[in-house]
Amino acid sequence: MSLPSVTATLLQSGGALPEWTALAPTLALALTALALLLVDSISPETKNNALLAGTTAVGSFVSLAFSGWYLAAGTGQSGTGGEIVLYGEALVVDGMYLFFSAIFASVAAMVAIASYDYLAGKEYQGEFYALTMLAATGMTLMASANSLASAFVALELASLPSYALVAFLKKNKGSVEAGLKYFLIGALSSAIFVFGISLVYAVTGSLLFSDVAEALGETELVGVAGVGVLMIAGGFAFKTASVPFHFWAPEAYEGAPAPISGFLSSASKAAGFAVAFRVFVEAFSLSAIPEGINWVILFQILAVVTMTLGNFAAATQDTVKRMLAYSSIGQAGYVLIGLAALAGGASSQNGDVMGAAMAHLFVYGFMNTGAFLFIALTEHWGIGRTFEDFNGLASKAPMACAAMALFMFSLAGLPVGGGFFSKYFLFANAVFAGFWWLAALGAINSALSLFYYSRVVKAMWIEDATSEFEIRSKPVGLYAGIMIAAVGTFLLLPAFGPIIETAQTAASALFGA
């Protein structure tokens, strides 16, 4: 009798399932989007939010289950024959794709559950969920892109629904303004990105990552290639809300419906990092790239500037949602260490530090989405936006405020949630890789961030209420979303071991090729 794990290791490579099923996490999200469009076609005016949110959540959970199953079964990983390459090498399924798909699916599920209340009574609900699912599909494709062309198309598939979602509250000036700003900066950075791709193609004659790496090693057009690499890095800086393309983030996150802010700042950011990791490690591999193009220094500068700017700007904000937006820029700076603390040659530290960055994104997906869902809850109740408006809220809604305190402390890196270990591993691995100064700057910024994160907690728990709250209801969906995020954040503290192991194995496989 064979053990389940033995039969499972042969899922795709042994012929138990056809090869295309390796993309099941993406396909589940895409089919959910089509199903939602179908529902919306049958009854365009439907306000049956339970059906729509339920379908979205189920689809996300199915996608998450596929990712988890494949990760456990070893699909596309070194144990079972390595990565699975599909569609003329346009897409690749490996540990990293599955890891990031799990992040996107869990964030999408939380957003869908919370939107059940947030969207109650609003128009165009079917479109909202369909666009969310399409964006999530694009994000998983970004994580699996194996050529610059599919990376660009996937990036657009993730971006275009996001623009519409940010401007979803059509009658709300802030939402429309945020959507327009996001769209304009997005269009500009997409143009820069695709221009960079064309330059790299001009130099290397290929769009496939492996061919690009090979051709870059022998090229004489170092200058053109360098400009191309720089422009492509700019495109990723937009998607991850890093300096210098971070301007859209505070506006878009503040104006967008709060669940969408959570979706963008967690899942969309992680997607940007997923594709950036793969492009820079595989296509612009440090071992093959000419001496003149040292992108590690570029990311070192970007990491330091992004985390410092994000944290200092967050410390000066008056409104909580905007503070969270700037803090998410600061967090992007920490994750950039995953690209900044790399060294040439086959160092095993490379995989470790990038894996730590991936694990941080995983934890971040829960704690940051949770924080924005709490903002969604306060918007649902009609509580104001500033820190003072939150004064004494804990006396009325202790459960939600306890969860919010957990998110804040975990984001700051205190040992109450998974954020502690993810930051610790990120900085520790940067030190091991020889970049102690990056880790030191990260730790200083992290200490500063405790100041503004604890302001929220202080307002909620310590200050007395300045005005009466009119809390009429306890919305089930929003509470459920926040609680899933809280339980996830908390459980990732004891269960961080498997996460970091999976992430570091996946990242090492990327370097091992």
Added chain:
Amino acid sequence: MNPWIAIGALAVMGVGIPLGMMAVSAILRPSVPEQGKSAIYESGEIPTGTTRIRFNIQYYMVALLFVIFDIETVLIFPWTVIYRSALESGVGLGKVLFPMLLFIGILTMPLVWAWRNGAVEWVKSPRATSRKVEGES
């Protein structure tokens, strides 16, 4: 001789002849300003109103739907060319026909959605409606 000289000469002639013709006719012709000459030309109709009117935003939706299916045609065309020879050389129907049906199916789904949500339903312009009411009364 440098072949670019011929192209340069063609460019000089191409720009020079029309400019020269306009200059010569401007010198020779008498100037008779007249209102009919400066009026908007609407195929012989008497012009009504100005050009600064609002277009219906629906043109944009129709154009968007058109672009999608225009590109679909471009992708279907090479498929039709290889379809028969692929079947004759023994590639199964599932591999030749099914992916294209899936592709068209995926594109049809949003079309149905757009149709049901009123993208191709022609809204009556408020101006036309008001004029009609005025005419009846």
